[in-house]
Amino acid sequence: MSTSVRSSISSSAPLPGTPEPTSESPGIGGALRDYGVRLRGGDVGGLPAILGLLVLVAVFSGLRPSTFTNAFNFANLIHQSAAVIVIAMGLVFILLLGEIDLAAGYTAGTAAAVMGIVVTQQGQPWWLAVLACLAAGAVVGALIGLLVARLGIPSFVVTLAAFLGLQGVLLKLIGEGGTIAIRDSTLIAINNDDLPLAVGWILAIGTVVVYAVISLRGAAVRRAGGLHTAPPAVLIGKIVVVAVLLLAATAYLSVERSRNPAATSLKGVPIVVAVLLVLYVTLNFVLSRTSFGRHVYAVGGNAEAARRAGINVRQVRLACFVIGATLAAVAGILLASRNNSISPTTGGADTLLYAVGAAVIGGTSLFGGKGRVIDAVLGGLVIAVIINGMGLLNQPSSVVYMVTGIVLLVAASVDAISRRRAQSTGRI
Amino acid sequence: MTSTAEVVARPVGGGQPPLLSLRGMNKSFGPVHVLQEVDLDVFPGEVTALVGDNGAGKSTLIKGIAGIHAFDSGVYTFDGEPVTVTNPKQANALGIEVVYQDLALCDNLDIVHNLFLGREISKGGRLDEVTMERRATETLAGLSVRTVRSVRQHVASLSGGQRQTVAIARSVIWNSRVVVLDEPTAALGVAQTEQVLKLVRRLADNGLGVVLISHNLNDVFEVADSIAVLYLGRMVAQVRSADMTRNQVVELITGGRSGSIGLPAAETVDGLPELPPVGVGSSADQEATA
Numbered sequence: 001m002s003t004s005v006r007s008s009i010s011s012s013a014p015l016p017g018t019p020e021p022t023s024e025s026p027g028i029g030g031a032l033r034d035y036g037v038r039l040r041g042g043d044v045g046g047l048p049a050i051l052g053l054l055v056l057v058a059v060f061s062g063l064r065p066s067t068f069t070n071a072f073n074f075a076n077l078i079h080q081s082a083a084v085i086v087i088a089m090g091l092v093f094i095l096l097l098g099e100i101d102l103a104a105g106y107t108a109g110t111a112a113a114v115m116g117i118v119v120t121q122q123g124q125p126w127w128l129a130v131l132a133c134l135a136a137g138a139v140v141g142a143l144i145g146l147l148v149a150r151l152g153i154p155s156f157v158v159t160l161a162a163f164l165g166l167q168g169v170l171l172k173l174i175g176e177g178g179t180i181a182i183r184d185s186t187l188i189a190i191n192n193d194d195l196p197l198a199v200g201w202i203l204a205i206g207t208v209v210v211y212a213v214i215s216l217r218g219a220a221v222r223r224a225g226g227l228h229t230a231p232p233a234v235l236i237g238k239i240v241v242v243a244v245l246l247l248a249a250t251a252y253l254s255v256e257r258s259r260n261p262a263a264t265s266l267k268g269v270p271i272v273v274a275v276l277l278v279l280y281v282t283l284n285f286v287l288s289r290t291s292f293g294r295h296v297y298a299v300g301g302n303a304e305a306a307r308r309a310g311i312n313v314r315q316v317r318l319a320c321f322v323i324g325a326t327l328a329a330v331a332g333i334l335l336a337s338r339n340n341s342i343s344p345t346t347g348g349a350d351t352l353l354y355a356v357g358a359a360v361i362g363g364t365s366l367f368g369g370k371g372r373v374i375d376a377v378l379g380g381l382v383i384a385v386i387i388n389g390m391g392l393l394n395q396p397s398s399v400v401y402m403v404t405g406i407v408l409l410v411a412a413s414v415d416a417i418s419r420r421r422a423q424s425t426g427r428i
Numbered sequence: 429m430t431s432t433a434e435v436v437a438r439p440v441g442g443g444q445p446p447l448l449s450l451r452g453m454n455k456s457f458g459p460v461h462v463l464q465e466v467d468l469d470v471f472p473g474e475v476t477a478l479v480g481d482n483g484a485g486k487s488t489l490i491k492g493i494a495g496i497h498a499f500d501s502g503v504y505t506f507d508g509e510p511v512t513v514t515n516p517k518q519a520n521a522l523g524i525e526v527v528y529q530d531l532a533l534c535d536n537l538d539i540v541h542n543l544f545l546g547r548e549i550s551k552g553g554r555l556d557e558v559t560m561e562r563r564a565t566e567t568l569a570g571l572s573v574r575t576v577r578s579v580r581q582h583v584a585s586l587s588g589g590q591r592q593t594v595a596i597a598r599s600v601i602w603n604s605r606v607v608v609l610d611e612p613t614a615a616l617g618v619a620q621t622e623q624v625l626k627l628v629r630r631l632a633d634n635g636l637g638v639v640l641i642s643h644n645l646n647d648v649f650e651v652a653d654s655i656a657v658l659y660l661g662r663m664v665a666q667v668r669s670a671d672m673t674r675n676q677v678v679e680l681i682t683g684g685r686s687g688s689i690g691l692p693a694a695e696t697v698d699g700l701p702e703l704p705p706v707g708v709g710s711s712a713d714q715e716a717t718a
Contacts, residue, residue: 222558225561227558227562290553294537294541295546297536298537301535302533305532305533306534306545308528308532310546369534370536
């Protein structure tokens with residue numbers, strides 16, 4: 001059959017006046033037009049989160065110009081948001097399936113407690129404690145995933161049970177009322193200390209260069225393959241924006257931000273930024289450039305179609321829950337590092353809800369099939385800016401909660417409205 | 429269709445050996461004997477229409493061919509070799525693809541992603557989007573599909589006919605040899621039906637064996653080279669469509685018999701109730717004569 005189809009390909013001359021299947025229209029104007037069409041069609045991507053972030057930063061900068069925008073607070077913001085962003089990255093995998101993990105927060109706490117026991121109570125090296133922590137997260141994820149994928153229990157119920165159960169496990173591990181202190185300097189450094197100035201610059205410049213090389217080479221390969229590519233101006237524009245943002249942030253973080261530089265010097269890119277960068281690049285690659293990632297989207301879009309296409313739907317579900325819980329364990333390390341201890345509230349209270357909120361604000365759909373890793377970063381920053389800014393305005397917790405709730409509601413409305421538009425224009 | 433003119437002269441299969449051949453297939457679900465001694469031949473380069481009333485066993489037959497429900501007994505021959513097909517993977521390995529009535533497409537993915545769903549091409553662990561996009565474009569062009577604006581369109585934005593086209597294109601992208609289409613035009617308008625039927629004809633012209641299940645005799649007579657009629661779980665006839673009139677096919681579908689073609693008169697509903705074989709013979713006798 002192959003030969004006959006091939007021969008018919010070469011022999012079938014295109015009919016006059018009928019366009020061959022191509023990609024978008026050419027030129028910068030075309031690219032802008034296509035983007036406009038996509039937006040109107042409900043494919044808003046990360047735009048609401050970016051706009052929200054800009055508005056929030058502008059508002060807080062106007063109200064508290066000295067405290068909100070200084071370099072100390074900028075670094076603080078990163079430290080505060082890191083754990084929520086990492087949990088949200090894991091939740092993106094689970095939300096893409098159309099599932100939910102309500103236990104991610106306490107998975108972080110429990111895994112952190114395991115780490116605390118290994119490093120503080122057993123006196124083992126920090127890397128062994130980190131491995132134990134990640135393994136604890138993976139085990140929790142595997143148990144949840146097996147119950148959801150094998151037994152078919154709704155993930156809402158399984159993870160609600162895990163939410164309650166892990167709260168108990170955490171208390172049991174810590175010993176009621178107590179805390180486990182973290183004294184290992186490496187673990188404390190992860191979410192408190194900064195990279196040496198030179199390393200921070202190398203990281204920033206290296207990221208820009210790698211990004212530029214990958215996007216330009218990708219375009220060259222597509223052009224060589226005879227496929228449509230975005231106009232060079234658009235590609236270069238994106239690279240310039242990324243370069244300006246990263247280098248400006250690095251420059252600002254390289255400023256001395258200690259109030260008493262003689263005693264302690266505080267400057268450089270926080271170590272946790274490198275952690276976030278590695279996680280983002282890895283997870284984004286997995287989700288958008290591997291067949292596993294494609295299968296995650298397929299299962300979230302139409303599980304029956306995925307099954308008929310030969311995709312092992314159960315295995316994909318299980319893997320996503322394991323990934324989600326392992327990332328929650330990473331977040332547990334960041335939380336424990338930030339607080340220098342693990343308490344019964346580590347990963348509890350609002351951590352999970354902020355993380356779900358972050359993913360949704362960033363543009364990940366709660367209905368499955370739509371979402372990206374960058375959503376977790378953007379949404380996590382929005383939430384951190386709200387909490388941080390409201391704190392600087394000396395607003396009581398009551399107001400902070402209400403504002404956060406309203407922002408989440410707005411984000412969910414954007415999701416719902418864009419979905420409706422997407423359905424009417426056929427862009428889901 | 430122009431191709432029906434050349435079909436008239438040929439007997440079923442035009443003398444060439446069948447690509448897929450079933451002999452004496454049986455399938456029961458508990459006490460219900462759904463398929464009884466069913467024979468079917470699918471020839472390369474031909475469209476074989478499979479018709480029959482609701483409950484005649486069409487779906488069971490294609491599920492058996494696709495390996496979803498294995499046959500209980502009978503000889504399944506592919507390319508002249510007896511084969512065992514008990515799961516969908518074995519059928520796919522032989523080059524048998526089924527396009528189901530409820531299209532198995534993911535709305536949130538684009539056409540390229542859907543065409544390669546579950547069988548993505550990777551290079552060093554990384555999806556090879558360039559190769560996939562080129563092959564998708566080539567396959568659609570090879571099927572003379574020109575209604576799709578971009579192969580990077582999400583499937584959600586396609587019309588029913590275009591979606592059916594994508595589903596059919598997916599069945600041929602992997603060098604398949606037999607494509608089974610389950611009511612591909614059931615939910616389509618007139619123009620889209622025409623478009624899909626042309627595509628079905630083109631598949632056969634490209635040398636594939638095509639099995640078309642349809643309730644619509646207009647469609648059947650437009651594209652099919654031969655017509656296989658199932659009646660209450662039995663294959664009452666597989667005949668060249670050019671040798672038949674519409675009325676004869678309707679008689680075969682509804683009564684299992686038309687003139688000298690089909691079941692012996694005694695075994696049709698008109699001649700005799702199917703179940704209690706009062707005064708005529710046991711059910712064993714019926715099967716022996718079938």
